[in-house]
Amino acid sequence: MRFSLIALGLLATGGCASAGARTTAAAPPAASAPAVAQDTTGIGPQYPSTYKRHANPPVLIRNATIMTAAGQEIQGGSILFRDGRIVAVGTNVNAPSDATVVDGTGKWVTPGVIDVHSHLGVYAAPGTFAESDGNEATNPVTAEVWAEHSFWPQDPQIPLAIAGGVTTIQALPGSANLIGGRSAVLKLIPARSVQEMKFPGAHYGLKMACGENPKRTYGNRGGPSTRMGNMAGYRAAFIGAQAYRQRWDKWNKDHQGDRPERNLRNETLAEVLRGNIYVQNHCYRADEMMQMLDLAHEFGFKIRAFHHAVEAYKIADVLAREGTASAVWADWWGFKEEAMDGIHENAALLQQAGARADIHSDDAGGIQRLNQEAAKAMYAGRRAGIPITGRAGLQRRLAGLRSERSGAPTENRLQPGAAMIAFLLAQTIAITGGTVYPVSGPKINNATVLIRDGRIAAVGTNVAVPAGATSIDASGKWVTPGLIDGAGQMGLREIQVVQGTNEYTQRGNDVAAAFNVLEGLNPASTLIAVNRIEGVTTTLAVPGSFALPGESMIWGQAALIDLDGATIEAMRVKSPAAMVAGLSEAAKDAGGGSRAGVTARLRRLLDDAREYATRRADYRRRQIEDLSASAADLEALQPVLRGELPLIVVANRRSDIETALRIGREYRLKLILAGAAEGWMIPGEIAAAGVPVLVEPLDNIPSYDALGIRYENAALLAKGGAKVALMETTTENTRDLRQQAGNAVANGMTWEQALRAVTLTPAEIFGVAGQYGSLDAGKVANVVVWSGDPFEFSTGVEHVFIRGRDIPLRSRQTELLERYRTLPPKY
Known part of the structure; x- marks a missing residue:
């Protein structure tokens, strides 16, 4: 995680020798070519790029390690550029007299990072309806719309992406539609219009989407409502485009008769059929990718890339033969049914088969860490014994990682029989x-x-x-010690968008103090195994989501669990571990649409709980005024009022944090802050109150709930004396807790503080430090053996012990890897 990088705003560099300098003629700044190089429509250029390279004085970066991305690594190298062009690269590059010289000692120079799947500008921050311009969800086929016509060049997320080394993106429409419209390749430069950002000569893309999204969007709006309906929709659209293309091709050839009438939808699709617009296809399942390849064969076009493609590894040989790329995540899956079969080794298996794999973000946070995602994908492949070639060295250096270490021993991957469990616990x-x-x-x-x-x-x-x-x-x-995550819904949520698998919230009750999540836990959840083999041994199962907070004011009671055990009782560490309440923007509905209303209602609830404690008999005889909650909820709040049960308050805005602290003082509550995105503004006040904080270091996207959010939040809180624990709020990604910790270090925390923030500090916060959180005699044996620094992507888990049991390093994902390691698969 700890690295220094200089990224240049380039698509690629040419090959260069390991010594001396390769020079190129420095052309003067010039106007761009149209966005599509050849006009085959007979209409002429439309919305052409107006990008111009600016006349800038020469800059020489010297004494750096230069990663060319073309296979060369130049130690002690220099690179000279002028007017937006590279002039020379090598070990002996002379600086012109007017050059600005940058000392690159100890740093790496790379081409700028390219994200082939981004919604920056079309889903801009701060994320309200006003900036939601990515899906024209009015018809399943909207090939006529162009993402560039929604793009906002002043999106606050753009500078954040640039800070992550990203210089070029493909801005795409969303995935609600079968055919969502045109994408555009953009340079992330300051501009007043999107045309000034358009990459000269780059082809447009056509966003298409398979699977769940279109049928979820249109299933109750006239269809499609099935995957076969999806397929029929694509076919009908291209049949119409074929006829349209034929009319225009004939007229362009002989100009006889009336000029055909323009149709914007068919115009785009006809350009796909001509090969001038590249199909970018959102698709998760392998079988659907095969269907889409058949569709492309039927109509004579090529699919440039499948995006997301979490099951691409299942048909890697087919994709290699077709020449179709896969734009994938390193390890993001599980949030809907068609995303359940993702594996860490997806990109590695694709590359091994000779198919092209790209790491993409599809996320305003992830785009800032594409170097880390590439490193995760690379090391996952290496640990699985899959050879990684090409740009692996660049990816490793980008992430500042140590050399590979051995993976888990094969003998530790065997699943012990049930009869052995008691023996293993006693040994x-x-x-x-x-x-x-x-x-x-x-x-x-x-x-x-x-x-x-x-x-x-x-x-x-x-x-x-x-x-x-x-x-x-x-x-x-x-x-x-095993890592402890202070957030998530482990065991309470299997698939985010499938309501039947969610047990973590009591819908329709905005004061759910009596709701304890414990008996909703599923010890057989597939998410447990895939996350614990990454070193997370204990989690807080929360009644609600810190990442996507609901409208409740009191969410209910959280339970602390170990990630092993055949029964709920076997997993239980402490229940209840805390009561959870919301004071963030999402809770406003519980107060009539106002933060002031929420706090007034919370005070009344706490006052009523106090009164209930002294007049239970009167309450049962209905001899007092109606109180603001049920007897069960008022009873559940008694340990909170006595200071025995912590109250976790989700609050991000500075003023909300201050309100939480104020209420905590008034009622003498044992308070824990969660989120606290603007906590860095008042660390002294939080520390003085003795209130610990649960923080997610990888979150820095501004919203109206937290315009002041920043990566350094955890470090600044810790520096100010606050007790900080780190968390990963997305349940299926609980395994990324160590990435959260590594990034906290990269942004100012000490390594020791970060390790404590995912072990002993959360144990202290939840009142189990006498048994958990450190390696001391007498404590529960939750222990992890790592191949190296746990916060480095090169490091693998070698052993995980939970309550002294050596956990088999197997999960549904490792079984998928073994099934599809060679193709065709062995069933």
Whole structure:
């Protein structure tokens, strides 16, 4: 995570020698070519690019490591550019007398990062209806619309993307429609109009979408409502476009008769059939990609790339043969049914098969970390034994990662039978020779962690290993406590958009204090295995979502669970662990649409709970005025008022945080802040109140709930004396908690603070530090053995122990990898 990078605003660089300099003629700034190089419509250029390179003085970056992205890595290299063009690259490049010289010692220079799937500008910040211009969801086929006509060059997200090294994007319409309209390739430069940003000569794309999104959007609006309806819709659209193209081609050839009438929808589709507009196809499932390839064959066009393509690895051989690329995520899946079969090794398997894989974002946050996503994809492939070639070195250097370390031993991947479980829990295990990070004290080199009967028996350099103990050699490895995530709905949510799999909220009740999520847990959730094998051993199961907070004021009671156990009781660590309430923008409806109304109602609720505590008998006899909640909810609030049960308050805006602190003082509550996106503005006030904070370091997209949000929030809170724990709020991505921690380090936290923030600090916050959060004798044996620094993408998990059980490093995703490692698959 800790790296320094200089990204240049280039699509690519030419090949260059490892010594000397390669020079190119520095052409003067010139106007652009039209966005499509050849006009075949007979209509003429439409909305052409007006991009111009600016006359800028020469700049020389010297003594840097230059990653050309064409296979060369130049150590101690120099690069000279002028007027927006590279003039020379090599080890001996002389600076002109008027050049600005930049010392690149210890830094890397790369081409600018390109995101082939972005909605910047069409879904602009701060994310209200006014900026929601990505989906023209009025018809399943809207080939006539162009993303550039929605693009806002002043989107506050653009500078954030540039800060992440991104210089060029393909801005696409959304995926609500079968055919959503044209995309445009844009340079992320300051501009007053989108035409000034359009990449000269770049072809337009056509956004198409398969699967769930179109049928979800139009299923109750006249269709399509099925995948076969989707397919019929594409075919009908292209049949109409074929006839339109034929009329125009004939007229363009002989100009006889009346000029055909223009139709904007068919005009775009006819250009697809001519090969001038490239199809960019949102598609998740392998079978649907095969259907879309058949569609392309039927009408004679080519699909340039499948986007998202979480199952592309299942047909990697077919995609290689077709020459169709896949724009994929490194490890984002599970948020809807068609995204359930994603695996870490998707990109690696595609590359191994000879298919083209691109890492894309589809997200205003993810676009800022495409270098990290590429590194995750690369190392996932390497750990699985899949050879990675081409630009792997560049991806590794971009993420500032150490060299590869060995993956988990194969013998640890075997699933023990049920009859062995009791034996495994009772056995003695010695993890020897590792670098141990107890968290409660300094690291210990060449140490032993002794586990007996599910507890840590001893930690140190002079620990005697009993005869008969199972010994694990951790030489060269790092040993830490299991990671603890203070957010999410693990076991309460399987698939975000499938309501039947969600158990984490009590709909229709905005004061749900009596609602305890514990008995809604599903110990058999497939999300548990895929996240615990990444080192997360304990999570807070929350009644609601910190990332997408609902309209409730009191959400209910959260439970702290271990990610192992066949029953709810076996997983339970503490329940209830906290009451959860909302004071963010989303809670306003509970107060009649006003923050002031929410706080007034919360105060009345707490006052009523106090009165109820002293007049229970009168309440039962209905001898007092009606109170603002049911007896069950008022009873559930009693431990909160006594300071026995923490109250987690979700608040992001500074004023909301201050309101939460004020209410906490008034009622002497044991308060925990969650989100606290603008907490960095008042760290001293939060620290003085003794209120801990749950923070998500990877969130920096401004909204009206948190216009002041920034990456450095966690570091500034910690520097100001606040107790900070880190969290990953997206349940299916709980495994990315260590990426959250690594980015917190990159943005100012110390490494030690970050490790504590995902281990001992959350244990302290939730009142279980006597049993969890550090490697100390007597504590529960939640232990992880890593191949190296847990916050580096090159590091793999070698062993995970939960309550002393050596967890098999298997999940549904690892089984998919093994099935499709060779094609055709073995069933």
